[in-house]
Amino acid sequence: MDISFGKYSNKTTKCVIYGLLNDKNIMILKDNIEFNKYKDVCNKNFYDMMNDYVSKISKLGINVVTEKYITKVLSINNSANFELKSLSTHKKLITFEIAEDISKLSSEIVLKKGCIVTPLAKDVFAEKKNKLIFI
CATH class of the missing domain: 3.100.10 (Ribosomal Protein L15; Chain: K; domain 2)
Structure with a gap:
């Protein structure tokens, strides 16, 4: 979520944002996106909102891969x-x-x-x- 706002919250987000600013190819492992683990138990609206953030970062050129x-x-x-x-x-x-x-x-x-x-x-x-x- 921080990446979709351009916010540095840790070394990973800083690295990803730096890569985007320098037109690098960025891949994020789908398994490492925390909220995916809670799909079956979390509030549907919250899950959908989190998926929207993943869509936003995908539009920035970040590939979510396995x-x-x-x-x-x-x-x-x-x-x-x-x-x-x-x-x-x-x-x-x-x-x-x-x-x-x-x-x-x-x-x-x-x-x-x-x-x-x-x-x-x-x-x-x-x-x-x-x-x-x-x-």
Whole structure:
């Protein structure tokens, strides 16, 4: 919502707004939009209002995408040795399958403090020499 008003409220919104001001391609993961988790339980009018804000930021050129889409785009661009400097996810649990997907995208994976990384996922990151950063 802050992005749709051009308001810096944290590092993420500042980065997105800076990117828009500099005509950069911005993608936001749909799973990381908090209100989507409450679709079935929240007030319908409030949910619709939040969806309107997502529509506003989409009109600004921000692409709301899924992890599957990003994986597909990056696998296509991998032939050009394209790699993200770092990848951030707000997932609370990183399983083997998730680790397999995201370990290919970046050498640096940023996770929230308290995120649980299963032993098999840790093995994947170690094998691919991914650096895990908890913030």
